[in-house]
Each structure stands twice: as structure tokens, then as C-alpha cells.
Amino acid sequence: MDSKKAERLKLIQQALQDQNAIHLKEMAALLDVSEMTLRRDLNHFSEHLRLLGGYITRVGTEASDYRVADQDTRHVEEKRRIGKLAARLVQPGDTVFFDCGTTSPFVIDFIPDELEFTAVCSSLNVLLKLQNKPNCHIVLCGGTFHRKNQVFESNAESSILDSVRLTWAFVTAAGVSQEFGVTCFNFNEVEVKQKVLRQAQQRVLLADFSKFDTVRTAHFATLQDFQYVVSDKKIPRVYKELIQASGAQLLV
Structure with a gap:
């Protein structure tokens, strides 16, 4: 894994320490990459992260856990x-x-x-x-x-x-x-x-x-x-x- 991908993985994991899920579009904007680039990253990070309904979550997170209240999100x-x-x-x-x-x-x-x-x-x-x-x-x-x-x-x-x-x-x-x-x-x-x-x-x-x-x-x-x-x-x-x-x- 190249250094830029590794850094993106780390930032995503840090984001998911504070909530169960983060929207793909928001994370792409924060990382200054396209959504397509981030989707490709997620294929490499499949042991750690997955995409559910447009949201990035940790592997092992239940589908019901990532639907947080809109205001909190x-x-x-x-x-x-x-x-x-x-x-x-x-x-x-x-x-x-x-x-x-x-x-x-x-x-x-x-x-x-x-x-x-x-x-x-x-x-x-x-x-x-x-x-x-x-x-x-x-x-x-x-x-x-x-x-x-x-x-x-x-x-x-x-x-x-x-x-x-x-x-x-x-x-x-x-x-x-x-x-x-x-x-x-x-x-x-x-x-x-x-x-x-x-x-x-x-x-x-x-x-x-x-x-x-x-x-x-x-x-x-x-x-x-x-x-x-x-x-x-x-x-x-x-x-x-x-x-x-x-x-x-x-x-x-």
C-alpha cells in the first residue's frame, strides 16, 4: 500500500472513532480526493472498512448501528x-x-x-x-x-x-x-x-x-x-x- 493510501486509511479510521459511519461524499471532500478514488481505496481496505448505503463503516458494524440521527451527523x-x-x-x-x-x-x-x-x-x-x-x-x-x-x-x-x-x-x-x-x-x-x-x-x-x-x-x-x-x-x-x-x- 502506498503512503497516500495508508494516510487516507488512518484518517478514515480516526473519523470512525467518533461515530459509527461517515458518508462517502463527506470523507472524499475531507481527504481532497474523488469519490471514485475513495471507492477504489475501500476495495484495498476491505479487511477494515466497508461501504453500506453510501456510508463508510468499520467491518463488523451492524447495518442498524450506522444510521445515526441526522442532527448528530x-x-x-x-x-x-x-x-x-x-x-x-x-x-x-x-x-x-x-x-x-x-x-x-x-x-x-x-x-x-x-x-x-x-x-x-x-x-x-x-x-x-x-x-x-x-x-x-x-x-x-x-x-x-x-x-x-x-x-x-x-x-x-x-x-x-x-x-x-x-x-x-x-x-x-x-x-x-x-x-x-x-x-x-x-x-x-x-x-x-x-x-x-x-x-x-x-x-x-x-x-x-x-x-x-x-x-x-x-x-x-x-x-x-x-x-x-x-x-x-x-x-x-x-x-x-x-x-x-x-x-x-x-x-x-
Whole structure:
């Protein structure tokens, strides 16, 4: 198997860690190949993958398992596209903070295995993804583990984040509002989010369209605190204008 096919196989398998199936058309677009090329690949990958009703699934997945809810599928697709865009920002030698949240692992998926970088994280879901990157040096912010959102929270006066200078901070949000700012569900995430926003040279907000015009419990930032916003093409126009007015760069 040539190196390009092997890389495509790996990316498909990573995508299927997060859901039971992915549409052939979507995966072809993410890999920048034609659907016909991807179909030919699947013939070579038949021990691992198969095509069911236009969806790529793992061998052994039951037909009933891959028909996920439409809303969930759309959000996964958009988070994956956000991850692909954000991953392009990371350069060799960078030190990157990956926030908790379901979008961050998709960024990690699209960072090339050969790229050498340092990753800082405070959540289990991100740590499990980072360990698959052989040239990544991982720094975990320790502390009390909260099972609900898989976050490690430190109550010490100083933490490892105080001594780290970040090239990039990829920060996730559960709500983005013109009036009420950028919010998340859990107060135990706020301190870390605010600290990395102070420590990072480049601050990036990751939010799909469903997060806009939404307000959650815990406020931690405003749109003006970010230099980049990575979203999808369904982001409401009013927020496109707000982001541009704030001086941030919108990537969709």
C-alpha cells in the first residue's frame, strides 16, 4: 500500500472513532480526493472498512448501528471540518493548548503524524487523542478529575499553565452570544480557559453554527478576546460581521 493510501486509511479510521459511519461524499471532500478514488481505496481496505448505503463503516458494524440521527451527523461533519481548518494553523515546534470539548479531538486527528509539537491539555478526551501522535510532547494539567466533562481541575495557587507560553490556544465554547459573550456549561472549565487566553500568542475559538445565539451558564470570554474564529458556513451572518468588526479572522 502506498503512503497516500495508508494516510487516507488512518484518517478514515480516526473519523470512525467518533461515530459509527461517515458518508462517502463527506470523507472524499475531507481527504481532497474523488469519490471514485475513495471507492477504489475501500476495495484495498476491505479487511477494515466497508461501504453500506453510501456510508463508510468499520467491518463488523451492524447495518442498524450506522444510521445515526441526522442532527448528530451534521454536527459531527461540521466539527470535523472545523478540526481540519484549525489543524492547518499548527506548525513544527509550536506549543498548543487543546481545550476540553467535542471539537478539539477533531483538530488533533488532522495534525500530521510527522509534525513535532508540544500539546498542553486538561481533559481526558483530548489526552487519549494526543497519545496517538508519535511526535507530540504531551503536557497534562493535573488535578481532580471531573467525570461529567472529563476535565482535570487543579486548585493549587499555581499550575503548570503559569510557566507555559503557548503559541496557540484552541478554545471551545458551548455558547456564543452578541450580548452575553462566550460561555460554557461548567464553572470548573472557566479558570483554565481564561488562563490560556492570557498566556497564548494566538487565541482561536472553535464553534460550529449551533453554538451561536446560544447562552450557557458559565461566562469566560468575549468575541474580542480571540484573533481567530473557526466555524462552518452556516454561521449566522450577524456573527460573521461581528467577528470581522472585532478584527478577528474567520475561517470557514
